[in-house]
Amino acid sequence: MNNVDTQQSTPEAALAASGVDGRSVRWEAHRGERRRELIRTARHAVHQLGADASMEDIATAAGTSKSVFYRYFGDKAGLQRAVGEMAIAHLQQKVLAAAQTAGTPRQGLFNMVDAYLQMAQTSPNVYAFATASHAGDAAVGPASGPLGHFFDAVATMMADTIRTHVGTAGPHLLGYWPTAALGLVRSAGELWLAAPEGPGKPDHTVLAEQITSWLFAGIAPDMA
Incomplete structure (x- = not known):
């Protein structure tokens, strides 16, 4: 009796009882x-x-061989998306965690921009590979490809934090700000990544502070 009970309590026995093919489950896990x-x-x-x-x-x-990669990812675009999803998941954790440590909306925005720039700078080759646009993508822009989920999450957080800064003034127009801001951050960041190293190239903290100032105060606040 005890032997029977022990056998029935194994994972294989449980799968068999449920009608699930254990070999198929193990193969999918592998x-x-x-x-x-x-x-x-x-x-x-x-x-x-x-x-x-x-x-x-x-x-x-x-x-290994190319055929193995084609078997798992279909083509190079499929591999780029897969690498992008892994890289962006890690980037999203870092950026959102950085924002949550801030005491003010402005500091939160700076933290997000700075974390984004640091992560991209860590491996610009991987960033460029993962965020490349593909002919089959429905849209090209800040929210396309594997960056889509990442920028959606960041846009939501930016909208929530900026709302505490400006209140409810212009609620409909405020909805445009996160997407526009992300476009600026990504474009400026990619120009910065592509720029040759030299005395004229700012470090990520200086650029993050400048981008934050542009987003909060504009390019020439004293002339407004």
Whole structure:
């Protein structure tokens, strides 16, 4: 009796009792782990080789063949989206956590911009690879591709925090501000990433402070 009870309590017995194919579940788990492993190796390869790395270059760096990557991701655009989703998930955690440590809306905005710039600067090759637009995307802009969920979350947080700063004045027009602000942050950040190193290039903190000032006070507040 005890042996029977023990056998019936195993995961395999539970799956069998529920009508689920245990081999299929294990295969899906294995496939999911293999996919995550390929994404990690692709991310490392792009970091080392550059955003223009080919599927063959990435596969060679991963110690496998192109056919394996095509099997899991379909094409290079599929791999870019997968790498983007992993990178953006990490970026989103950092940016939103940075905002939550702020005492004022302005400080919150600065923290978000600064965290975004730091993360992009950590691996500009991966950033460029992950955020590249694809011919099949329905839209091209701040909310397209794997950046979509990230910018949606940040836009919501920005709207909530800025509302505490300006109150309810112009509630309908206020809805345009987060998307417009994110467009400025992303465009300025990508220009900064592409700029050659030198004495004229600000560090991420200086640029974040400047962008925050533009968003809160405008480009020439004394002339308004």
